[in-house]
Amino acid sequence: MNLFDKFKPLLAARAELSDIGVDPFNVKVEKILSPTEAIVNGHRVILAGTNNYLGLTFHPECIAAAENALREQGCGTTGSRMANGNYADHLALEREFAEFYDKPFAMVFSTGYLANLAILSTVPGADDVILIDSDSHASIYDGCRMSSAEVIRFRHNDVDDLAKRLRRLKDRASRTLIVVEGIYSMLGDVAPLKEMAAVKQEFGACLMVDEAHSLGVLGETGRGVAQAENVEDQVDFIVGTFSKSLGSIGGYCVSHHPELEILRYAARPYIFTASSSPSLIASTRVALRLLQEGSGLREKLWNNAHRFYEGLKKLGCQLGPRVSPVIPIMLGESRQESIAIWHDLLQNGAYVNLVMPPASPDTRCMLRCSMSAAHSPEQLDALLEIFARVLSARGMENRVS
């Protein structure tokens, strides 16, 4: 046995991909042309597998702000928020998040991944419990691994199972942090937050919601599912990322608990990494403003989601249970066939995400499509036309499930 023997199964899986001659998990974006177009592996494609929900990555105001900050403040901060990396703009962005959510406290992190690690590794400690949805994102699982708390999973979006597990915890329920997401990144389904918040109240637990995919997408002013379900007062920590609807890189947490502030002295993922570059902070500040003003963008996004969902349904695709900017298409169990479909789509001009077990929700493979406010109606029609062509050539069209 040596250090590398454990990689044999992964190496074999990768060799299988290189035998097929396509590796969907190692594509090269040769040139990014706009929020919705790129040249990928030599093919000019419409991007329908990103997280660019509001299409802000190329917004002229975001770019101008980033350029300015770059010139005035340099490329990087060369330091942690705790030391020399705590610039006035980082603090300004935190204030703006606090105001946006109407919460007294906000923290900004270098990524959303680190925001989850920071809260989960620091807030729940030994003898406490973290109760997570079983479909949680890897950053939530990793945060749990960094924590000394006991970690328990409940069935995905299952309020009864959540309540059952809180009941089993007896008096430890009051020192439990429940963790759910707003929109789930693979199936586009949404946590039943109203019911979950009621259960949380009943047992006196705390609740954290990761709004990574729902910021700018749900809620009257785009604050996410907690706003849409009118339960923001009952959510203890809202976490999110800049890397999707805000089109940059970074993460945040807002809360009404003053203890959030103490994380600046205790959370290792906040302290032991460099702060975000000034240009990222600057473009994020503008993007957050656009998001707040952007009910028009949200409307476009949802119109696009409905249009694309309906179009795919007409093609006979097996889709997720409800319309959402994340639209999964369930395929069969054959990896080879799924890779071939994915590759046909790419060659015909459509980039989507391929998801295979164990990352997919069951034993089937799936395509993850995602919509952007920046998609034009013509692009959606072009995408649907490509799907129709590829799926019928592969005998997938009108396959009933």
Added chain:
Amino acid sequence: MKSYEEILAELINLIRPMVPNANELSPDMELVDNLGLDSMKVMNLLQEIEDQFDVSIPLNVLPDVRTVGDLAHKIHQILERE
């Protein structure tokens, strides 16, 4: 409260349908290596077990659970603690 032996017997009854090819299930059989359960099947199995015994098995204890017997011991421990 259930004894270790009772828990083990119930556990084996739950696991048997998932491994039609295994003839005798013994406490020292490894869930992954001997019974060939993949991570998804183990997770589904755990949920069934949790319902059956009305317990939550924390993820933290899973690294210590390799065999059917280990799992029965853990459930016994958790029930005892309650």
